[in-house]
Amino acid sequence: MKADDAAASPVTHCGFIAIVGRPNVGKSTLMNRLIGQKVSITSAKAQTTRHRIHGVFTRDAHQFVFVDTPGFQTKHRNALNRVMNRAVTQALADVDVILFVIEAGRLTEADEEVIALLPKDRPVLLLLNKTDKTGDRAKLLPFVERIAKLHDFHAIMPVSAQRGDGLDALLKVAGELLPEGQAMFDVDDFTDRSERFLAAEYIREKLFRQLGDELPYGLAVEIERFEAEGALRRIAACVIVSREAHKGIVIGQGGEVLKSVGSAARSDMEKVFGSKVFLELHVKVRSGWADDERALKSLGFEP
Structure with missing residues (x-):
């Protein structure tokens, strides 16, 4: 699928970036906002995303291939949930960078179970989503200190997927972590899905x-x-x-x-x-x- 705008610069850095987290933390909204197109569907219902979906964004000689994953499911164990959980674990094994998304100020047992899956051999950016709903960000400091002890995060960044806050800074940091390489997709593609x-x-x-x-x-x-x-x-x-x-x-x-x-x-x-x-x-x-x-x-x- 093609995007509306093509990037002018030749791509020199390209890589896969997984977006992971428990259900309903805003992963799909984040990817749609990052690439500027509706690729992943969204709703308030848990497990809206069932497939591993690639969203492509090319800017300033960088091609970001975002991998939206289902929310990791710890309760239901039917075949559908097993398949979705495999999509998450496979994405973690295959990508160059990981965006771990949680709700700002809220750390659940399900979040901690996803943290336990995060690999130690590649950079993980912790995204505190929905910061537009938290009020005084200074109150988040004890929360940030607590969660920083659970994994060696490359960076901890406040964002709002809904409003687009903090996403330019996120792209800058993620772009610095992408490996050198040519584009895998045309510069005006926004997904590999049909x-x-x-x-x-x-x-x-x-x-x-x-x-x-x-x-x-x-x-x-x-x-x-x-x-x-x-x-x-x-x-x-x-x-x-x-x-x-x-x-x-x-x-x-x-x-x-x-x-x-x-x-x-x-x-x-x-x-x-x-x-x-x-x-x-x-x-x-x-x-x-x-x-x-x-x-x-x-x-x-x-x-």
């Missing part, structure tokens, strides 16, 4: 946002048909639920929920794809899909 993948993600995001706590966790989206005809995209997608009772929740009375989801998802697609989109949605019951690794692979999850 339009087909993004279409499924946008639909799933709108379901999360529309249904909130009503949304059944065992829900996925499968693209059954994706046809590109110049400035037109024809897409047929299936929303997969694990129980018959969930089907009615997703469809809504008179089909209103599914219609609203389709309209909002189509709007996002048209902005990112730069084309008109015709979208068809329907719902199918597929019992046990979230605990079936073969089913997960068919839905695009990495083994």
